[in-house]
Amino acid sequence: MTANSERGSAGRPARVSTRTLRDGAKKTVLPSGLRIVTEAIPTTRSAALGIWVGIGSRDETPALHGASHFLEHLLFKGTHKRTALDISAEIEAVGGETNAFTTKEYTCYYARVLDADLPLAVDVLVDAVADSILDPADVETERGVILEEIAMHEDEPGDEVHDVFAEAIYGDHPLGRLISGTPESITPMTRDQINRFYRRHYKAPEIVIAAAGNLDHATVVRLVRKALAGTPLDTGPADPAPPRQGNKRVRVRKAQNVVLHRDTEQAHIVLGGAGLGRHDDRRFAVGVLNNVLGGGMSSRLFQEIREKRGLAYSVYSYAGQYADSGLVGVYAGCAPAKAREVLDLIRAELSRIAADGITPEELSRGKGMAKGSYVLGLEDTGSRMSRLAKSELLHGDLMGVDELLGQVDAVTADQVHAVATALFAQPLSLAVVGPFDSGELPA
Amino acid sequence: MTANSERGSAGRPARVSTRTLRDGAKKTVLPSGLRIVTEAIPTTRSAALGIWVGIGSRDETPALHGASHFLEHLLFKGTHKRTALDISAEIEAVGGETNAFTTKEYTCYYARVLDADLPLAVDVLVDAVADSILDPADVETERGVILEEIAMHEDEPGDEVHDVFAEAIYGDHPLGRLISGTPESITPMTRDQINRFYRRHYKAPEIVIAAAGNLDHATVVRLVRKALAGTPLDTGPADPAPPRQGNKRVRVRKAQNVVLHRDTEQAHIVLGGAGLGRHDDRRFAVGVLNNVLGGGMSSRLFQEIREKRGLAYSVYSYAGQYADSGLVGVYAGCAPAKAREVLDLIRAELSRIAADGITPEELSRGKGMAKGSYVLGLEDTGSRMSRLAKSELLHGDLMGVDELLGQVDAVTADQVHAVATALFAQPLSLAVVGPFDSGELPA
Numbered sequence: 001m002t003a004n005s006e007r008g009s010a011g012r013p014a015r016v017s018t019r020t021l022r023d024g025a026k027k028t029v030l031p032s033g034l035r036i037v038t039e040a041i042p043t044t045r046s047a048a049l050g051i052w053v054g055i056g057s058r059d060e061t062p063a064l065h066g067a068s069h070f071l072e073h074l075l076f077k078g079t080h081k082r083t084a085l086d087i088s089a090e091i092e093a094v095g096g097e098t099n100a101f102t103t104k105e106y107t108c109y110y111a112r113v114l115d116a117d118l119p120l121a122v123d124v125l126v127d128a129v130a131d132s133i134l135d136p137a138d139v140e141t142e143r144g145v146i147l148e149e150i151a152m153h154e155d156e157p158g159d160e161v162h163d164v165f166a167e168a169i170y171g172d173h174p175l176g177r178l179i180s181g182t183p184e185s186i187t188p189m190t191r192d193q194i195n196r197f198y199r200r201h202y203k204a205p206e207i208v209i210a211a212a213g214n215l216d217h218a219t220v221v222r223l224v225r226k227a228l229a230g231t232p233l234d235t236g237p238a239d240p241a242p243p244r245q246g247n248k249r250v251r252v253r254k255a256q257n258v259v260l261h262r263d264t265e266q267a268h269i270v271l272g273g274a275g276l277g278r279h280d281d282r283r284f285a286v287g288v289l290n291n292v293l294g295g296g297m298s299s300r301l302f303q304e305i306r307e308k309r310g311l312a313y314s315v316y317s318y319a320g321q322y323a324d325s326g327l328v329g330v331y332a333g334c335a336p337a338k339a340r341e342v343l344d345l346i347r348a349e350l351s352r353i354a355a356d357g358i359t360p361e362e363l364s365r366g367k368g369m370a371k372g373s374y375v376l377g378l379e380d381t382g383s384r385m386s387r388l389a390k391s392e393l394l395h396g397d398l399m400g401v402d403e404l405l406g407q408v409d410a411v412t413a414d415q416v417h418a419v420a421t422a423l424f425a426q427p428l429s430l431a432v433v434g435p436f437d438s439g440e441l442p443a
Numbered sequence: 444m445t446a447n448s449e450r451g452s453a454g455r456p457a458r459v460s461t462r463t464l465r466d467g468a469k470k471t472v473l474p475s476g477l478r479i480v481t482e483a484i485p486t487t488r489s490a491a492l493g494i495w496v497g498i499g500s501r502d503e504t505p506a507l508h509g510a511s512h513f514l515e516h517l518l519f520k521g522t523h524k525r526t527a528l529d530i531s532a533e534i535e536a537v538g539g540e541t542n543a544f545t546t547k548e549y550t551c552y553y554a555r556v557l558d559a560d561l562p563l564a565v566d567v568l569v570d571a572v573a574d575s576i577l578d579p580a581d582v583e584t585e586r587g588v589i590l591e592e593i594a595m596h597e598d599e600p601g602d603e604v605h606d607v608f609a610e611a612i613y614g615d616h617p618l619g620r621l622i623s624g625t626p627e628s629i630t631p632m633t634r635d636q637i638n639r640f641y642r643r644h645y646k647a648p649e650i651v652i653a654a655a656g657n658l659d660h661a662t663v664v665r666l667v668r669k670a671l672a673g674t675p676l677d678t679g680p681a682d683p684a685p686p687r688q689g690n691k692r693v694r695v696r697k698a699q700n701v702v703l704h705r706d707t708e709q710a711h712i713v714l715g716g717a718g719l720g721r722h723d724d725r726r727f728a729v730g731v732l733n734n735v736l737g738g739g740m741s742s743r744l745f746q747e748i749r750e751k752r753g754l755a756y757s758v759y760s761y762a763g764q765y766a767d768s769g770l771v772g773v774y775a776g777c778a779p780a781k782a783r784e785v786l787d788l789i790r791a792e793l794s795r796i797a798a799d800g801i802t803p804e805e806l807s808r809g810k811g812m813a814k815g816s817y818v819l820g821l822e823d824t825g826s827r828m829s830r831l832a833k834s835e836l837l838h839g840d841l842m843g844v845d846e847l848l849g850q851v852d853a854v855t856a857d858q859v860h861a862v863a864t865a866l867f868a869q870p871l872s873l874a875v876v877g878p879f880d881s882g883e884l885p886a
Binding site for chain 1: 486487488489519520527528530531532535536537538539540541555556557583584585586587588589590591592594595597598599600601706707708709711739740741745746749750751752753754755756757776777778807808811812813814815816817818819822823824
């Protein structure tokens with residue numbers, strides 16, 4: 001907290017500042033550096049609330065691997081005012097729902113309630129995140145829950161292969177590690193280690209509280225301030241943390257094949273490489289490329305692998321972004337005996353799109369998919385709340401809906417071709433989970 | 444089609460009839476017996492469209508096991524006007540999405556689009572469902588896709604255990620079989636068998652077309668009629684099919700334990716029995732019971748098994764309804780070495796709730812959860828479209844939102860106690876997928 005005060009005293013007056021963002025959203029910065037962003041949607045009867053913390057698994061040292069996610073679990077276990085049952089029961093008794101998730105770069109605690117219950121949701125969720133006890137007995141109990149979560153994940157090979165892929169790309173860089181940690185890192189982690197992580201990282205300047213729904217901005221600010229009063233997040237003057245940039249260019253491993261033996265019915269395959277970070281302007285072209293390549297039923301991979309040949313039920317491409325890097329990959333689940341054929345087809349399609357780019361019709365369809373899914377996604381209060389929070393936390397600014405649609409419209413076939421070449425005309429890494437011995441699949 | 448004409452001529456005039464349902468929804472019955480239900484939501488910019496057919500896997504003979512689902516796949520493969528690529532590309536080019544799913548009692552084909560694109564969605568989806576070609580080559584290709592879908596499902600033990608459970612309850616009754624069919628039933632199924640199933644079952648009186656969003660009912664009716672004109676669903680006078688009632692009391696097997704060996708990390712467990720059908724008035728009490736027992740983080744099972752003891756990550760109860768039967772069960776995924784302890788805890792909780800019922804506080808919270816999740820679910824055009832269609836297809840009537848909330852409010856603790864006793868004070872069946880030999884787990 002000393003650090004916060006110093007940062008704040010360097011230039012920022014200890015007062016509340018509020019301004020209007022694009023699309024009528026509003027943003028208030030508290031003296032502590034904690035930000036509150038809201039969007040009023042008067043036509044709805046509900047509200048979504050999220051407390052977003054700009055801390056995730058990539059902020060962990062090897063000894064703390066899994067601490068962000070462990071902490072996320074523990075914050076629902078009780079505060080000075082509430083037991084674990086109180087936290088869930090207060091929200092659920094009014095028909096609301098609450099949950100949380102941890103990513104490599106941020107952590108989100110959220111609730112969705114009827115509009116009249118937003119004050120309750122603010123009170124419960126702020127209390128849980130700001131003032132958790134981390135009771136040692138709860139740490140032991142929750143350790144068991146997390147070990148079961150890890151085991152459950154290992155029973156889902158279609159998910160697990162994505163972790164194998166991330167490790168193939170990033171190795172032991174934090175971006176290559178499991179968000180959950182491993183049994184080896186979770187088992188010995190102590191309550192004090194987690195508590196130090198909590199108090200070091202969960203500081204007001206790292207936190208964005210977002211709400212969308214039938215609400216009034218000033219009221220939400222008042223409710224949040226009241227809920228924060230007297231908690232460890234009620235700190236002296238500081239500036240909000242800037243968006244994460246990454247320290248330097250993330251080192252990526254040489255392309256390689258990793259095969260994890262599991263006694264599964266299908267071969268679960270991911271082929272791909274390192275992609276673009278979220279501050280890269282080419283991300284809109286990558287979005288169009290991804291849609292054309294494997295983003296829907298009309299995409300090339302779906303058509304070639306499923307529609308024409310019936311080799312897979314699930315086949316898709318994806319592009320994920322971190323601050324300073326990203327992942328692009330193609331997933332397919334197929335019969336083990338067909339894995340080579342499917343891999344050859346994926347490689348051929350990636351080579352073709354890298355060499356020749358896309359057609360005008362594909363460009364148009366890829367843009368339509370990007371714009372449509374974005375606009376359709378904006379009808380849900382939860383999605384709108386997430387848009388506000390991620391924009392503030394990850395970009396430090398809210399791009400307007402029209403501006404974003406304009407960015408998609410402005411993408412050219414040449415730009416898509418260029419990113420396709422940049423991403424796919426290079427040696428690619430392969431991750432496989434299936435009934436193979438290590439190294440059995442060809443490069 | 445002769446059958447339709449005869450049914451229609453028995454009493455129903457060959458004209459279009461439209462009436463207003465509760466909550467301002469509207470329903471039109473075409474002369475063919477096909478129903479159109481819509482709800483206008485002028486505050487949204489999108490529309491959801493669904494074509495619901497009252498036919499599912501329980502309508503299959505053993506030789507046709509999996510035909511409903513196979514057919515659902517094939518209807519996206521092409522019509523006299525469109526290839527498979529046309530169907531998906533037309534919807535996706537405008538940013539919409541389309542898909543389908545098959546259940547044991549009905550099948551749904553749906554699309555979600557921006558409001559201005561609803562005419563396109565109607566044209567594409569009606570064409571696909573009404574006038575599919577079922578090209579023999581496509582049947583062969585899609586057979587491979589379905590076999591991969593079945594294999595994928597077998598790689599998801601947390602899902603597969605529910606199928607094992609259904610078979611433990613219903614045996615070889617159609618409700619006990621996999622919706623997808625099995626490799627043994629799918630491999631030999633011929634194009635002609637599927638086509639006969641299509642033409643015998645996909646008739647106008649069995650179909651409800653539902654839409655919700657920024658739309659006008661009369662316009663939707665006009666669009667649907669135009670799209671249907673000249674297709675095999677453009678048939679002579681008939682009455683809509685009544686809601687499925689089931690022929691007689693579904694025979695349920697004696698309680699038993701079924702253990703499926705898989706080399707998984709977790710033991711995946713379902714314990715439960717036969718429940719109530721959807722026409723049973725006690726279903727509202729079952730909904731409250733389910734919420735209290737295992738419907739959220741504040742539920743008894745979550746608190747006992749996860750919060751207090753850390754034995755599972757995922758633990759929940761559920762209640763599913765068919766026309767004339769249902770399933771109630773508890774799922775938990777846990778370490779194999781803890782399976783007996785978890786099972787004992789579940790059994791103890793089921794016995795306790797069957798013996799003692801629930802507390803006034805639990806009753807209140809269980810009702811709040813039921814009402815809240817229902818109201819929050821109504822904000823999405825897709826959910827509202829589904830509500831309309833299921834009400835019409837499965838109940839023959841739309842229960843108003845206020846009426847439904849009133850039914851939940853009217854549930855008493857005694858009613859919940861009574862259904863808990865009826866459902867859980869009986870021998871229960873157990874399904875387990877995990878690293879066990881058959882019969883290893885105790886009853």
